[in-house]
Structure formats: C-alpha cells, structure tokens
Amino acid sequence: SFLTISERGSPIALHDNHIRLPERYPTQAHIQLLTPLRIRQKGRILRETELTQAVFLRQLLRRYLTLAHLHWGNHANAAELSAQIGGQGVPPRLSWHEHRRFSNRQKQITPLSGAIGTWQLTDLPPAFSQMLYIGQWLHLGKETVFGNGQYRIIQAA
Structure with a gap:
C-alpha cells in the first residue's frame, strides 16, 4: 500500500x-464489456457485428505485449503467441453504444462509441487466459485513457 498526494494536496x-x-487459468471465460470497446482495423472502428474472438485476442495480445515491454521488461515472442490464437468462440452478444466527448484541444466533439455486452470466449490457450485476467485492469482498444475497453470476467470455467 502507498499514499500519494494529489495535485490539490489532498491525500x-x-x-x-x-x-x-x-494459480490456474480457465480455457473458457464469460466476460462483460463494461465500457465501449473500440478496435480499429484498416483505419476504421469495427462494429459489434464485426468483432470475433480472434480479433479480440489479437488486440489483447497487442496491449499486453506493449505494456509488458515498456513496464516489465518482458520481450515475449509476439509471432509465437499470435500463432496460438484459434477457435471461433461463441458469437458475442454485443450492442453499439453511442458516446461522445468535447475535445477542448480540437474544439470539436469526438466519438467514443463502441461495443458493449457479454461474450463467451472458448479454447483459450494458457497464455491468453492469463492475459485476459490481467487485461481487466489494462482495458483494450482505442481511448483506454478515457476508460473505454473495460471488461470484467464474470464467469470462468
């Protein structure tokens, strides 16, 4: 535990x-996307109907490896891990959530919309199951700094 003083001086x-x-990680997990998930591919945000388990796991891998390299000095083999992504999974039960914010810097409204809902992920390799667990604190996709891409594991098997 630690104590930090904020900018205003309050603890x-x-x-x-x-x-x-x-100690153990499941091969299946039911997750709930709590805040809009925005995954960009080929210059555009994927809609809820375009998201697949493979796309989700690739995004999870990208986020994990970036932070592992920067903060933990971990230099895992991305190609080797990427080759483990498989399985179709269960089609997610997602809906599109419209959300916007006003950017003072750009002086315009910017979108924060994305997919929310539940998802049953199956056939998870052990490394991805562990990444999925840690990803609950890391969030996924675009605009994580605004809280987007937050999910929770609601059931693991």
Missing part, C-alpha cells in the same frame, strides 16, 4: 496496489 486513500494472479 489519495491508502489502497492495495498489487494484483494477485490466480
């Missing part, structure tokens, strides 16, 4: 700053 409450990883 931030003491809190546990460690993630306790499970």
Whole structure:
C-alpha cells in the first residue's frame, strides 16, 4: 500500500496496489464489456457485428505485449503467441453504444462509441487466459485513457 498526494494536496486513500494472479487459468471465460470497446482495423472502428474472438485476442495480445515491454521488461515472442490464437468462440452478444466527448484541444466533439455486452470466449490457450485476467485492469482498444475497453470476467470455467 502507498499514499500519494494529489495535485490539490489532498491525500489519495491508502489502497492495495498489487494484483494477485490466480494459480490456474480457465480455457473458457464469460466476460462483460463494461465500457465501449473500440478496435480499429484498416483505419476504421469495427462494429459489434464485426468483432470475433480472434480479433479480440489479437488486440489483447497487442496491449499486453506493449505494456509488458515498456513496464516489465518482458520481450515475449509476439509471432509465437499470435500463432496460438484459434477457435471461433461463441458469437458475442454485443450492442453499439453511442458516446461522445468535447475535445477542448480540437474544439470539436469526438466519438467514443463502441461495443458493449457479454461474450463467451472458448479454447483459450494458457497464455491468453492469463492475459485476459490481467487485461481487466489494462482495458483494450482505442481511448483506454478515457476508460473505454473495460471488461470484467464474470464467469470462468
């Protein structure tokens, strides 16, 4: 636990700053997308009907490897991990959530829309199951800095 002083001088409450990883990881997980998931491919945001388990896992891998390299000094083999992505999974139950914000810098409204809902991921390789668990704190996709791409594992098997 640690104590930090905010910009205004008020203390931030003491809190546990460690993630306790499970000893075993499931091959299936039911997740809930809590905030809009925005995954860009070929210059455009994928709609809820275009999202597949493979697309989701590739995004998860990209996010994990970027942060692992920058913060943990981990230099995992991206090609080897990417080759493990397989399985079609269960079609997600997603809907499109419209959301916008006003950018003071750009002086215009910018979109934060994306897919929300539930998803049953199947045939998860152990490395991806662990990444999925850690990704609950990392978020996925575009605009994670605004809270987008947050999900929670609601059931694991």
